Amino acid sequence: GAVVSQHPSWVICKSGTSVKIECRSLDFQATTMFWYRQFPKQSLMLMATSNEGSKATYEQGVEKDKFLINHASLTLSTLTVTSAHPEDSSFYICSAAEETQYFGPGTRLLVL
């Protein structure tokens, strides 16, 4: 099946810093990628839809100025958590779709 990679897999940072997470589709081109967040023992919540060459579409309640999404190419989307705070600590997962949706391995963010 298709492969989606994420980098980094783990991030520990101080409160107030910004963190960039990369999502790459390795063997196919993805005009659309999705960013999810999952808190412990909860379901995946869609944060935004990343569209290549255009602005991302954010879900209700997700601050677009805090979670910056850039989809600069057909194989790369980035999510930047700006001025991260402890409540932003979570598991961030991206996905890209061909016929079915393939998920990256996720990035665990811990903000101290």
Add this chain to the structure above:
Amino acid sequence: RKEVEQDPGPFNVPEGATVAFNCTYSNSASQSFFWYRQDCRKEPKLLMSVYSSGNEDGRFTAQLNRASQYISLLIRDSKLSDSATYLCVAGMAGKSTFGDGTTLTVKP
């Protein structure tokens, strides 16, 4: 009400048991349906797609009832390795909505 609702579980079953998971979705415009498996601290992985005609893959059978907006997953002869959280997904226009998941623990 959540868009996709699942049995909360957890399900604790012995090896060899048959276990069934249920899921309902509220958006009648949903077009695609899946079951994903998520192991602890890992990303979800596609288990199988779900069709109205039913879909069987080895020990796993998935069923969709569009009239009732109901999705099911049946696992026969469960193995220890089946222990995981199973996520029901309803999708439309490329966007997927996940249920909270049902946790299954298969014990020896």
